[in-house]
Amino acid sequence: MSEQKKVSAVVVTYNRLDLLKQSLEALFNQEYPLSHIIVVDNKSEADTKEYLESLGDKIDYLRLEENLGGAGGFNRGVRYFAEHTDDDYVWLMDDDTMAHPDTLAKFMDFANEKPEFSFLASKVLWKDGSLAKMNVMHYMNNKLIPATETKPVQTRNATFVSLLVSRAAVEAVGLPITDFFIWGDDIEYTERAARFMPGYFVPAAQVTHATKGNVGSSLLNDSADRTPRYYYHYRNKIYYARQRDWYRKLRAEVRPWLDYVQISFSKTENKKGKLAIIRKGVKAGFNFNPVVETVKKEK
Known part of the structure; x- marks a missing residue:
């Protein structure tokens, strides 16, 4: 055994x-x-x-x-x-x-x-x-x-x-x-x-x-006070999309702009702030090159 x-x-x-x-x-x-x-x-x-x-x-x-x-x-x-x-x-x-x-x-x-x-x-x-x-x-x-x-x-x-x-x-x-x-x-x-x-x-x-509600993440529907944290959502998404094959990379890079259009024509609160955070996050994502750390087993 x-x-x-x-x-x-x-x-x-x-x-x-x-x-x-x-x-x-x-x-x-x-x-x-x-x-x-x-x-x-x-x-x-x-x-x-x-x-x-x-x-x-x-x-x-x-x-x-x-x-x-x-x-x-x-x-x-x-x-x-x-x-x-x-x-x-x-x-x-x-x-x-x-x-x-x-x-x-x-x-x-x-x-x-x-x-x-x-x-x-x-x-x-x-x-x-x-x-x-x-x-x-x-x-x-x-x-x-x-x-x-x-x-x-x-x-x-x-x-x-x-x-x-x-x-x-x-x-x-x-x-x-x-x-x-x-x-x-x-x-x-x-x-x-x-x-x-x-x-x-x-x-x-x-x-x-055990989340408070059974909802996915959505800048459109989220409250105005949570808008700033979506910077990480869009920045990080652009970074990991860059590691994918061309088709999945393209899909991921288009998605933020679909969100942008949807929010533009919505009645969501803090619309200007939400649109600005998408632009800021996407722009940062193309220049974001974080260090990938490795591990070493201690002897």
Whole structure:
């Protein structure tokens, strides 16, 4: 009998203590036991710090000196996995990801049968059991994977809401890009990994994404106070589009201008600000050349 593979979980958190407690409790109760639970804290308030410190050696606690966004948090967490553990896989998630008791076991069933992969992605549900619109998945032909799909299928990209990544992939392609800060770091990272080895959607490995509402990201419909963060959305999208084949690159580069036209003819609040953020983000994306960090296992 082969030795059981070891898995680290990485949870990135920032000032959402109630959700974090639920997320960690789900990890503590996995049917397939975790070797390490690495919590990356983007300098949350004192209540989060105190709670995480109270867990002692139940977790590996990484408190950052500044908020590096989700992208920086995942960068630090994956680096810790690669350089400070001997685990075979790293399981990535936000602090509002609620794993089901058998989520990791279902991932490992697939991994034991088909170990040649870069990443495995969960079927992500919302709180009412429907598909989470923020985390929809696509077949290789870009068609949406429906809720009725029951078999594992290959996919080009996925989100960091329950993503199992192999050590081989991390060592081959490096780390998530800190400079993304937020938005698109997971799409870029999984597309980079999928160019090394195939990635798969595993519908049996399910999680719940405990967002306030089941909506996707939309500058058109989002509130005016959230407009500035869409700079990262458009800048980062243009960057990772540049790494794609010509057809998918063209589609991605056209999409911001479709948003621009739609917003131009809408009655959305803060229209001028939203149009300006698209222009600013797209312009920055063509000159954005962040460093892709690599990892080195400590001896």
